[in-house]
Amino acid sequence: MIIVMASRKKEDVDHVVAKVEELGYKAHLIVGVERTVIAAVGDERGKFRLQALESLPHVEKVVPILKSFKLAGREVKQEDTIVKVGSARIGGKTFSVIAGPCSVESREQITEIARTVKEAGAKILRGGAFKPRTSPYSFQGLEEEGLMLLEEAREKTGLPFVTEVLTPEQVPLVEKHADMLQVGARNMQNFGLLKAVGRAKKPVFLKRGMMSTLNELLMSAEYVLSEGNPNVVLCERGIRTFETETRNTLDISAVPVLKNLTHLPVIVDPSHATGHWALVGPMAKAAVVAGADGVMIEVHNNPAEAFSDGPQSLKPERFQQLMKEIVPLVKLAGKTI
Numbered sequence: 001m002i003i004v005m006a007s008r009k010k011e012d013v014d015h016v017v018a019k020v021e022e023l024g025y026k027a028h029l030i031v032g033v034e035r036t037v038i039a040a041v042g043d044e045r046g047k048f049r050l051q052a053l054e055s056l057p058h059v060e061k062v063v064p065i066l067k068s069f070k071l072a073g074r075e076v077k078q079e080d081t082i083v084k085v086g087s088a089r090i091g092g093k094t095f096s097v098i099a100g101p102c103s104v105e106s107r108e109q110i111t112e113i114a115r116t117v118k119e120a121g122a123k124i125l126r127g128g129a130f131k132p133r134t135s136p137y138s139f140q141g142l143e144e145e146g147l148m149l150l151e152e153a154r155e156k157t158g159l160p161f162v163t164e165v166l167t168p169e170q171v172p173l174v175e176k177h178a179d180m181l182q183v184g185a186r187n188m189q190n191f192g193l194l195k196a197v198g199r200a201k202k203p204v205f206l207k208r209g210m211m212s213t214l215n216e217l218l219m220s221a222e223y224v225l226s227e228g229n230p231n232v233v234l235c236e237r238g239i240r241t242f243e244t245e246t247r248n249t250l251d252i253s254a255v256p257v258l259k260n261l262t263h264l265p266v267i268v269d270p271s272h273a274t275g276h277w278a279l280v281g282p283m284a285k286a287a288v289v290a291g292a293d294g295v296m297i298e299v300h301n302n303p304a305e306a307f308s309d310g311p312q313s314l315k316p317e318r319f320q321q322l323m324k325e326i327v328p329l330v331k332l333a334g335k336t337i
């Protein structure tokens with residue numbers, strides 16, 4: 001249920017929050033430009049008791065949230081959420097470029113790529129230290145050492161970084177180092193992990209599962225939000241279809257659909273969506289035009305020898321070129337990089 005406050009005074013709001021909690025619900029305060037609302041979430045069966053709060057002073061009305069996702073929806077928060085990632089921002093009028101290698105491989109590799117992508121205009125570095133690989137015999141990542149190397153790259157370039165966390169047990173370690181925690185496609189419905197990152201103090205980059213609907217993606221975001229972490233960024237990274245010419249099929253319509261349903265920022269990953277470097281540029285441009293809040297692009301200084309995802313990684317000069325090409329489109333979309 002949404003409790004729309006008639007008053008914005010702290011004591012009035014606190015009083016209603018206390019009443020909501022007394023009834024056994026979690027109260028999430030959403031202070032917007034236009035109005036202050038309290039989203040009361042919990043067991044649906046007691047909603048008539050929440051409805052009765054309409055009689056409290058300073059409450060304008062109590063209305064049900066119709067969608068299955070509550071905190072993620074535009075019903076409770078109309079304004080776009082802007083997520084802080086270190087010195088960078090995702091959402092609103094910003095178009096965020098997140099770039100870097102699939103995996104952190106060595107100090108030289110991550111430092112060099114970080115410098116290149118920063119120079120080209122990326123605001124956030126990516127790089128996997130814990131890798132979810134289809135085969136247990138494939139490179140699994142440098143793990144903690146990879147996190148340290150990402151920290152070094154951040155020190156040298158000033159770029160905040162996002163990196164994947166695979167298990168709930170890894171959350172404290174990854175959270176200690178990273179600026180944003182990535183939950184990968186394969187883990188989108190790992191509810192234990194979603195709850196763990198929901199309790200973390202760092203923002204979460206949530207990738208759509210390759211066989212998941214948008215409603216399921218939003219329900220996964222809801223897990224994170226309901227644990228108290230309001231900073232979630234959604235990522236469309238392609239879904240599995242019958243098509244085999246591309247690694248996945250980029251569901252570009254996911255962007256306007258999500259932007260309509262949720263206030264959370266939406267990023268497109270054209271690298272995993274297509275699986276081939278030559279398709280990354282066109283799909284990145286499509287993402288800008290579709291209204292995405294940014295792109296996540298894999299860049300490697302030597303794709304032919306990359307430990308993972310070489311075929312879809314852009315060489316530095318191709319990345320630089322793409323950045324030049326998207327600037328006018330970003331402007332057209334009313335955003336700035």
Ligand code: PEP
Nearest residue numbers: 102184185186207237272
């Ligand atoms: C990645 O970002 O390198 C990755 C493994 O992505 P996804 O979870 O989308 O496959």
Ligand code: MN
Nearest residue numbers: 102298308309
């Ligand atoms: Mn990858």
